[in-house]
Amino acid sequence: MKRVSFAILFAATSALAQQNPPPSPASAPPSSEKKSLYEKVVVTGTFEPAPLDEVNRTVQVFDVRQDGGLLYNSYADFLKLDSSVDLQERAPAGVSADLSIRGGTFAQSLVLLNGIRLNDAQTAHNNMDLPVPLDALSQIQVLQGSGSSQYGPDAMTGVVNLIAEPPTSPEITLRSALGNFGRNEEDGSLGGVWGRIAEEVSFSRDFSSGFMPDRDYRLLSLASLTHIRTSLGATDILLAGSDRPFGADQFYGNFPSWERTKEWFASVRQELGKNTEADLTYRRQTDLFVLFRDDPQIYTNRHIVDSWEGDLRRTDDLPGNSQIHYGAEMFSDAIDSNNLGIHSRVYGGAYAGWDLPSFHRFSFNAGLRTDVYDAYNTQLDPTVSAGYFLTPVFKLRASVSRGFRLPSYTDLYYFDPANHGNPNLKPESDWNYEAGLDIHPGRNLRATLGVFERRDSNLIDYVRAVNANFFQATNFDRIVFTGGEAQLEWQPLPSQTLDFEYTGLAGNKAANPLFVSKYVFNYPVHSGVVAWRGTLSDWLVARTRIGVLERYDSYAYAVWDASVAWARGRVRPFLQLTNLTDTVYYDIPGVVMPQRGVLGGVEITTRE
Numbered sequence: 001m002k003r004v005s006f007a008i009l010f011a012a013t014s015a016l017a018q019q020n021p022p023p024s025p026a027s028a029p030p031s032s033e034k035k036s037l038y039e040k041v042v043v044t045g046t047f048e049p050a051p052l053d054e055v056n057r058t059v060q061v062f063d064v065r066q067d068g069g070l071l072y073n074s075y076a077d078f079l080k081l082d083s084s085v086d087l088q089e090r091a092p093a094g095v096s097a098d099l100s101i102r103g104g105t106f107a108q109s110l111v112l113l114n115g116i117r118l119n120d121a122q123t124a125h126n127n128m129d130l131p132v133p134l135d136a137l138s139q140i141q142v143l144q145g146s147g148s149s150q151y152g153p154d155a156m157t158g159v160v161n162l163i164a165e166p167p168t169s170p171e172i173t174l175r176s177a178l179g180n181f182g183r184n185e186e187d188g189s190l191g192g193v194w195g196r197i198a199e200e201v202s203f204s205r206d207f208s209s210g211f212m213p214d215r216d217y218r219l220l221s222l223a224s225l226t227h228i229r230t231s232l233g234a235t236d237i238l239l240a241g242s243d244r245p246f247g248a249d250q251f252y253g254n255f256p257s258w259e260r261t262k263e264w265f266a267s268v269r270q271e272l273g274k275n276t277e278a279d280l281t282y283r284r285q286t287d288l289f290v291l292f293r294d295d296p297q298i299y300t301n302r303h304i305v306d307s308w309e310g311d312l313r314r315t316d317d318l319p320g321n322s323q324i325h326y327g328a329e330m331f332s333d334a335i336d337s338n339n340l341g342i343h344s345r346v347y348g349g350a351y352a353g354w355d356l357p358s359f360h361r362f363s364f365n366a367g368l369r370t371d372v373y374d375a376y377n378t379q380l381d382p383t384v385s386a387g388y389f390l391t392p393v394f395k396l397r398a399s400v401s402r403g404f405r406l407p408s409y410t411d412l413y414y415f416d417p418a419n420h421g422n423p424n425l426k427p428e429s430d431w432n433y434e435a436g437l438d439i440h441p442g443r444n445l446r447a448t449l450g451v452f453e454r455r456d457s458n459l460i461d462y463v464r465a466v467n468a469n470f471f472q473a474t475n476f477d478r479i480v481f482t483g484g485e486a487q488l489e490w491q492p493l494p495s496q497t498l499d500f501e502y503t504g505l506a507g508n509k510a511a512n513p514l515f516v517s518k519y520v521f522n523y524p525v526h527s528g529v530v531a532w533r534g535t536l537s538d539w540l541v542a543r544t545r546i547g548v549l550e551r552y553d554s555y556a557y558a559v560w561d562a563s564v565a566w567a568r569g570r571v572r573p574f575l576q577l578t579n580l581t582d583t584v585y586y587d588i589p590g591v592v593m594p595q596r597g598v599l600g601g602v603e604i605t606t607r608e
Contacts, residue, residue, distance in 0.1 A: 044112075044161040045143035045150070046365075047325035047353050048315060053440060054357060056365055056385035056397045058084075058144040058450060058485065064137040069175050069187050070565035070574045070603060071533070071543045075130060077561070078140050079160070080547060083501035083527045084485055085142060088587040092578065092594060093206050095217050095246050096259070097128040101144055102452065103481050103505040103523035104157030107460070108405060108428070110147060112161040114238065116267050116281045119154045121333040122305045122340070123410035126285065131240035131265040132164060132223040133204035135173065135189040139163040144485075145452065146403030146432040149367040149383035152329060152349050156403035156430050157454065164238065166198040166227035167191030170606070177574075177601025181594060182209030182216075185601075198227040210247055211594040214256050214293060217246035233271025240265040247293065250590045253418040258293035262286045279311040291416065299416065303337040305409075321359070326352040340413040347373035347406070361389040371404075379404045379427065395438040404429040411460055411473050419462060422473040426458040444491035454481045462518035471518050479520070480508040496534030503527045511553060522589065526550040541567040557585040572603040
């Protein structure tokens, strides 16, 4: 199976590459090549928005509004286009999905909404229970490698930043679809602009009776984004909420479980003049977990987590086309749980960064952040990155960064028949080293090659002896992960894009045969993606993706998805097909994923 799966991937790559030869290298300077497909602006991992080609870190940018819910059904569909992102799903539509980057655990990746933290203090399992519908977003940006020097705890292996922007013109979009496994969904957004005020309301409802018993789900989310321009500066108010009940058979052990998570999110961002902004955010998440769905009296957990975040940021211009960025953040979270007890903590950080975006062929970035937690314990996280254009076509880049995360409340205090927390856990930390070569031979071609190494200390995992009945949270002393990445983006025609990606990863320690690891040793050792998106005519748009993945000490499998939609007019039918190969596979041990899926519907929109 392993050889066959990778043969599918590389055969598809070769066939697509032979259709059209790559263009000859351009002779214009680097500044003239940042056009067409690759004129993407990055705000994740940088203090100020910057063109993608000028960033000295590995960043992926996905345009959500280009085809929205026509070709892509959920956040997961976009994130699966990045071979360095491992989305360990338990059901379609990202239901109770665990997100990890470059082989880290799901708790080591930070999820942001417009730069505001979404990570769940109770358990990072809920990090992808996102409060906003897909229609509320304009972009999804992924930073690979540590981002703690800018964003604080949890950004050890990478950052996913969901970008929501206000509408620029009035627009109404409504969508409805039906599919197998008893699936039906309704989505939409309504946007308007009235002088200095812009408003967008979006909603999403996704229901499935399940592809097997106890795998049903009902997902509901609603969001409102208000943008107001005043003499003081722009004001952005984001309100969102979600409700996600789902069958959880085998999700957390050999139990017919059920779970329901709810989230309320409110954020206000205020510009204070040209160079300063302040943010205040409140988030509440509730988690109701039933170990035996048909008999809740046996074991039921109820958790409520309240979180606050306040930020103050400023940027000043310096001589020589450089900038200095500095600010401070304060976080507070508290949990009230019948299992974990009542706990709270307050922590915060301050940071400073210096950017030299261009000096002849050279660019440089440096940052330093200190975080204070738990009675004045501190973490110091530096980062340095640099880039150099060898020629107008070739750019070398390198970075060094440090990250850390605090144990979640579940890591510290959780207890059930299958899992035991550990109140003596230490914070995790890591060092990330990265080097890469960016190749820009033309406006329609971009390639990157890179290597990276991550050195984890006090890595948290749940382990058990082979003959034991429960998993115990514990710290690993040290593990080193080394990997490589390759990406090729090619636009053979102005209306078509091909993307080829591969990520390989190896750890310096093997799983101990006397112990079973729950999370650390489930990382992908090989991950490859071939994706195409294009306009087949003036009225038809389509995409397809083949993903091949092999996990540590497991087999390789391939999954093929495809979508097609009407691209013109106010009524736009669409069809989305998942797992066309009918592959039987497991992202998480013991949790089987659905086989072939079909979802068809229609969108009604005022957009031309």
